[in-house]
Amino acid sequence: MGKRSRQRQKNQNAGRDDRDSNAGWGAGYADIVKENKLFEHYYKEQGLVPEGEFEEFMEAMREPLPATIRITGYKSHAKEILHCLKEKYFRDIQELEIDGQKIEAPQPLSWYPDEQAWHTNMSRKIIRKSPLLEKFHQFLISETESGNISRQEAVSMIPPLLLKIEPHHKILDMCAAPGSKTAQLIEMLHSDMEVPFPEGFVIANDVDNKRCYLLVHQAKRLNSPCIMVVNHDASCIPTLQINSDGRKDILFYDRILCDVPCSGDGTMRKNIDVWKKWTTSNSLHLHGLQLRIAVRGVEQLAVGGRMVYSTCSLNPIEDEAVIAALLEKSEGSLELADASADLPGLKWMPGVTSWKLMTKEGQWYSDWSEVPKSRHTQIRPTMFPPKDPEKVANLHLQRCMRILPHHQNTGGFFVAVLVKKAPMPWNKRYPKLRTNPLSSSSAQTGDPSAASSPADASSLLPEGTPEEVEEDGPGGKTEVEAEHEVPPGDSQEAGGKQDSVCGPPPSKKLRLFGYKEDPFVFLTEDDPVFNTIQSFYDLSPSFPKLNVLTRTHEGKKRHLYMVSKELRNVLQNNSERMKVINTGVKVWSRNSDGAEFGCAFRLAQEVTHTHAHT
Incomplete structure (x- = not known):
C-alpha cells in the first residue's frame, strides 16, 4: 500500500474509533483536564449555541456520557427483554445508593419508538460496586452477545431512524x-418476523480491513442472510451491477447511510483524548474527504432515494459546508428533506447559513477571497458558506439538525437528510458512450423518467467510478464496463479549482492490494454435498439451495452459508469488483463424525431461527 493510500485510510478512520460504542457503560474516566481554550473560543465565535447557554454547553461537555442501550426490535422476544429490564433490574436500581450517590432510574429515550432505547447515569465502575448491579452488568453482556441488546450511544441511533427503512430497500x-448503526439497519430490514428473507439487503463498507471484522461480529449477532461486509475506500467505492430480466443493470441504492469520518469533537464526553488533540486544522483536513464520500454516495443513490449524511462533529466546516457544496454541485438534483417531525421528542438546533473558518494559529477567514494563495492547498472554496441570499434560501440549510449535548444529556451530533430528485447533472452532461451501454435506472427506481434519453442511459454510472480494478488474486485485471470521463477543464479536486464549474471529481483507480479473502462460491444445482444434506434433513424441494454458498473452490467444504436471492444476484455479478469480507448466515458446518449417520454436516447454531422459517 502506497503512502497516499495509507493516509487516505488513516483519514477515513479519524474520529471513528468509538463513535458507535457506548463508552459510558465501560469507561472509567482518567483524571484529565477537560479544557481547550481554542475549542471554546472557536465555538463561541461560530454562534452555534443559543445565547446564554454556552456555559451550560461546556459543563455538559465535561460530564461523562450517560450510558444507553437499545433493544433489538425485530426479535420475537423483544417485549420479554423489555419487561425483564423494567420489572427486574430497573426497579431495583432506582432504590439503590452507592457511596452516598443515588443511582438514577434508567429512562426511555423519548424520541426512540416503542421504549426500545434507554439511558442512565451509570458507568461500569459504579456497576461493579454492587452485587446487584454486577448481575445487571452480566445480563447486559450476555444479551448483547446473543444479539438481543446493543450498547450504543443515543445520538448514534438517529441516522438509521431518519432513513425510514422498509424491508424491500437496498441499503x-x-x-x-x-457497526452499531449497521445492526440497526439490519433490524429494520427484518421488521416483519414472518419473512426470514426480505427483498432488501445491507451492504456495509469500511476502508479499514481490520475494522471490517467488527462489522462481521455485529452482523453475526443478528443472523441475517441479507448482509454483506465489503472493504473499500468509500470515496471511490465501486459501482455494482445486477442481473435484471437477463440484462445487466447498475445497482442503485434506495437508502444510503453516509456517516463520514470526522474530527469527533461531539464525542468529547466519552473520548477524552479529543480535549488535548482538538484543533481547527482537523476539520480542514477532513472536509475534502467528507465531500468526496458524500458525492460518491449520491451518485449511487436511486432517484427518489434518501441519503442521511451525519458526523459526530459540531463543526460547520464538516457539516453545513459539505451539505451546501453537495447541493450546489447537484444543481437541483438533490433536496434537503424536512425531518423535523420524524423524531418527536428529539431536541435539535436548525442548521446555520453563515460560519467562519479559523486556522490553528487563530487566523479567521469569512470568505474565500480573503484566503492568501499560500493557504489555497489547505483551505478550499467549498469550506465557506454561499454569499448569494437567494441561493442560500434555496438550499434550506436550516433543515439540517445539530444535536447539542446539554439539551438532552447526549453527545454532540449533526445529521442531514437528502432526497435525490434526478440523476446528478454531470452524469447527464458528460457521459462516456459505450458500445453496449447498461440499461436505465428505471428498473431500480420505478421511475421511467429517471433515464429518459440515450445520454441519460449511458451516463447512469456514477462519477468517479474506478476505470480499472486490479486484483492480485484469481481473475487478474478486469475493466469495469461502466466508466466515466471527467469533462475537460473540470476540477481535479472535490472542492474544485474553479468556483463556477460544476463537475465531478476525477476518476480514481481502485487497486485491491493485499486482498486475501477466499472467494464465495455458490453450490451448483446437482452438488453432491447438498443432495446428502437435503435428504438427511428432509428439506422441501422448494428449499432455495442455489442461495447456498461456501468459501472454497477446492477441497472439502467446511461451512455452508446462505444469502437472500437478491444478495446472490449482487455476488454473482460483481465477484471481481468487490472485496467481500463476509456475507450471509452460516447454515451448516462440517462434522466428520456425523458421516457415519448419513450426513457430514450439522446445523450451525446461527441458523436455527432462519432454518425454522424456510
Whole structure:
C-alpha cells in the first residue's frame, strides 16, 4: 500500500474509533483536564449555541456520557427483554445508593419508538460496586452477545431512524465500522418476523480491513442472510451491477447511510483524548474527504432515494459546508428533506447559513477571497458558506439538525437528510458512450423518467467510478464496463479549482492490494454435498439451495452459508469488483463424525431461527 493510500485510510478512520460504542457503560474516566481554550473560543465565535447557554454547553461537555442501550426490535422476544429490564433490574436500581450517590432510574429515550432505547447515569465502575448491579452488568453482556441488546450511544441511533427503512430497500452503509448503526439497519430490514428473507439487503463498507471484522461480529449477532461486509475506500467505492430480466443493470441504492469520518469533537464526553488533540486544522483536513464520500454516495443513490449524511462533529466546516457544496454541485438534483417531525421528542438546533473558518494559529477567514494563495492547498472554496441570499434560501440549510449535548444529556451530533430528485447533472452532461451501454435506472427506481434519453442511459454510472480494478488474486485485471470521463477543464479536486464549474471529481483507480479473502462460491444445482444434506434433513424441494454458498473452490467444504436471492444476484455479478469480507448466515458446518449417520454436516447454531422459517 502506497503512502497516499495509507493516509487516505488513516483519514477515513479519524474520529471513528468509538463513535458507535457506548463508552459510558465501560469507561472509567482518567483524571484529565477537560479544557481547550481554542475549542471554546472557536465555538463561541461560530454562534452555534443559543445565547446564554454556552456555559451550560461546556459543563455538559465535561460530564461523562450517560450510558444507553437499545433493544433489538425485530426479535420475537423483544417485549420479554423489555419487561425483564423494567420489572427486574430497573426497579431495583432506582432504590439503590452507592457511596452516598443515588443511582438514577434508567429512562426511555423519548424520541426512540416503542421504549426500545434507554439511558442512565451509570458507568461500569459504579456497576461493579454492587452485587446487584454486577448481575445487571452480566445480563447486559450476555444479551448483547446473543444479539438481543446493543450498547450504543443515543445520538448514534438517529441516522438509521431518519432513513425510514422498509424491508424491500437496498441499503449501502458507506463508512460502517464498528457497526452499531449497521445492526440497526439490519433490524429494520427484518421488521416483519414472518419473512426470514426480505427483498432488501445491507451492504456495509469500511476502508479499514481490520475494522471490517467488527462489522462481521455485529452482523453475526443478528443472523441475517441479507448482509454483506465489503472493504473499500468509500470515496471511490465501486459501482455494482445486477442481473435484471437477463440484462445487466447498475445497482442503485434506495437508502444510503453516509456517516463520514470526522474530527469527533461531539464525542468529547466519552473520548477524552479529543480535549488535548482538538484543533481547527482537523476539520480542514477532513472536509475534502467528507465531500468526496458524500458525492460518491449520491451518485449511487436511486432517484427518489434518501441519503442521511451525519458526523459526530459540531463543526460547520464538516457539516453545513459539505451539505451546501453537495447541493450546489447537484444543481437541483438533490433536496434537503424536512425531518423535523420524524423524531418527536428529539431536541435539535436548525442548521446555520453563515460560519467562519479559523486556522490553528487563530487566523479567521469569512470568505474565500480573503484566503492568501499560500493557504489555497489547505483551505478550499467549498469550506465557506454561499454569499448569494437567494441561493442560500434555496438550499434550506436550516433543515439540517445539530444535536447539542446539554439539551438532552447526549453527545454532540449533526445529521442531514437528502432526497435525490434526478440523476446528478454531470452524469447527464458528460457521459462516456459505450458500445453496449447498461440499461436505465428505471428498473431500480420505478421511475421511467429517471433515464429518459440515450445520454441519460449511458451516463447512469456514477462519477468517479474506478476505470480499472486490479486484483492480485484469481481473475487478474478486469475493466469495469461502466466508466466515466471527467469533462475537460473540470476540477481535479472535490472542492474544485474553479468556483463556477460544476463537475465531478476525477476518476480514481481502485487497486485491491493485499486482498486475501477466499472467494464465495455458490453450490451448483446437482452438488453432491447438498443432495446428502437435503435428504438427511428432509428439506422441501422448494428449499432455495442455489442461495447456498461456501468459501472454497477446492477441497472439502467446511461451512455452508446462505444469502437472500437478491444478495446472490449482487455476488454473482460483481465477484471481481468487490472485496467481500463476509456475507450471509452460516447454515451448516462440517462434522466428520456425523458421516457415519448419513450426513457430514450439522446445523450451525446461527441458523436455527432462519432454518425454522424456510
